[in-house]
Amino acid sequence: MNKNYLFLAILMIILAGGLLILPERTNYTQINPEDLLWDIIQPSRYVTTDQVAKMLIEQDPTLELIDVRCAKEYDKFALPNAINIPLDSILSPNYSDYLGIEDMNAIFYCNDDILADQAWVIAKRMDISRIYIMKGGLNCWIKTIIQPTPPPETASGDEFDQYDFRKGASMYFTGASISAPKSDSKSQVTIKRKKKTKATAGGC
């Protein structure tokens, strides 16, 4: 037996054995904690209720609303076309397909901000991009969009424009719920799930 072959065999076994004893490494699909904190600080992760309303009215195809409250609350009331992913099941494979869809902006919302923020931090840690939080949540949605309050007389023109928009939006969302039955909103969810593997398909 040639010594060189013995050497090669031992080398190969050591290489393969090395794989077994290598210390566990953090998964590359998760982002570095420092980057996570940095992303958390950025105000750009919030969208306002006005922006959401605008996207809904314009039927922005990239909009993906995600309701992170429990299913019971979601059944009572939810924004049009919102998908329900309760916070505690956000990591379950049934739902993770809805996150990180190419070209989609996922916007989390809950009653206020906290649940959405928690969902956001966990999703961000998993390195899912293009996720946002609807600032103020549904409480703010009702306050600004459904029941907008007129600005004081002294307010700037912009604010009046905004009020006009909100009044219109209010009618759009509440009025539309009468002409087009709201219960349909769940069945309208036609967001395509992310393909399991991003890798190039097809072998031979």
Added chain:
Amino acid sequence: MGPLIPQGIITGQWDFVIALLIGTAFGFLLESSGFSSSRNIAGVFYGYNFVVLRVFFTAMIVAMVGLLYFNYLGWIELDMVFVLPTYLAPMILGGFIMGLGFVIGGFCPGTSYTACAIGKLDGFAFLGGFIIGVFIFAEAFPLFENFYYSGYMGNITIGEVFSVSNELVTFIFVIMAIVAFYVTWLIEKKVRKNRTESKFE
């Protein structure tokens, strides 16, 4: 970092140039290892020449170990590497038919290209048969469409099936390969004693 093309690091027409280069290297290695001769290849079934097993298993374990190390080092993202999807029954049948074709024809498609390239008519015959075979399959496809898609298990890895880590799978493969190299070396020595010729051009 890698894989480069799925991550869009290399784009445009360059990937076809790369395909051509990789193909050339592949053909070169197949031919220079002795795969352009069907009698060399068939030796693996009769014990007089285990070149196929040696090249095949060495390539496999080197690539496997390399892939896992590269993944560990962050040079390649294993999640983005294409894992052949598993269709249980069709793949078993496919392996069955190919095994039969292998022992009768003595080539596989890749090696038949190189056999053609150096002017072997049996290589051309195999390739011709291969083309006919694929054509027959495609024409008859509606007959067994359901079977073709049956037993789908997704892009599942060996480790996931046996619920062990892929590192362990690789380690077992390496050990098995080395044992196989040693055993086939012994067999080959024995068989070659009774033969005048064991390697062919």
Added chain:
Amino acid sequence: MPNKHVHEVNPKRTVITMVLFVVIIVIGLVTLKSPRLTYTLTPLQTLNLVSSNSGSVYPYQLDAVLKGTIDTVILIDIRNKFEYSKGHIDGAENISAYDLTNKENIKRLKDLKKEGMAVILYGNNQLEANGPWMVFRQLGFDNVKLLLGGYQYYTLHKNDLAKTKDDKSYILMQPDYNYSEVAKATASPGSDIKKETKKAPVIKRKKKTKATAGGC
């Protein structure tokens, strides 16, 4: 050896190639940078943590801290220097969220953890400190806690913190409205609003609504 080919007994080039391959891997392993900070909680553990509410500090609990009856607690104000200088909870330190993962601050937090000190993070509201708090809990600092209500609630009840035990107004996650009711109630068609409906979708002017404009 009539049947043994010379190339087969001479694996020099194989050895060289394999050694090169191993060298590349070894170089890779040696130069591999391990990240400075690593998560100690898995995402699932994090999820359980935030659902359990265990890392929160209620404003009434702050009372004991401020009165000095509990001295194993450090308050950290994660807002920026400007806001901190405008006003802060007595005895709170200012480490802006930007600097929280600095080397010194991480070391400091580690030391505090060793000493058994609890760290309470607060921002203007619960939301502001929630993210940093989650990051540190995921990094394994289980002595880091989050002040519910934030600075805003504190300023409102500065003098009667102990009495806020039964006040739940700072607890978020509750709906302020009965949404479905509200959504229906406003739907009653008013004649002048109806005109607006037609107008509303036509608005093409792109109003740049700033993130702060919503004001909730």
Added chain:
Amino acid sequence: MKKNSNINKGPRYINPYFGGVLLGLLLLATFYIAGRGLSASGAVKLSIVAIVDKIAPAHAEGNAYYDKFIPTDGSSPLFNWLIFGAIGTFFGGMLSGGIYGRLKKLRIEHSPNITGTTRMIAAVVGGMLFGIGSQFGRGCSSGAALSGTASLSFGGLLVMVFMFGIGYVFAYFFRKLWI
């Protein structure tokens, strides 16, 4: 002295382990660059799809199998990574054959126990079986068995085990073809 004559007499192939290591590294490079392994049979499949699509487009569209591989954007199925790889394989073989002096005139290689015609028939039959089998197996020995198993695919392992296993089972019946 004896050794030297051996070199000149025997075929000049590289050490199989050397070939294997290089092939393994090439496979690794392919994974690194393209995110998938080597392939040989895909090119033939796509060529057939392209030809059928050219001659009888209606037929190709009616058949679910052809239809699967006709690009939806109207480009030719031939403009594909696999085709270029196969062309490369052919030229690579030619290059190696040229360097090592195996690039000669057309010939049939067969065992002395059988005629050239028998060998040709066996090659065609073997090729046909391989053609059918590779479609069921989602790849041939390079695409499924080698690259598939190297990327730790369970399906690749299945194909490899059954391909070699069945080869050994039936080897006895076809021994006349080879020894």
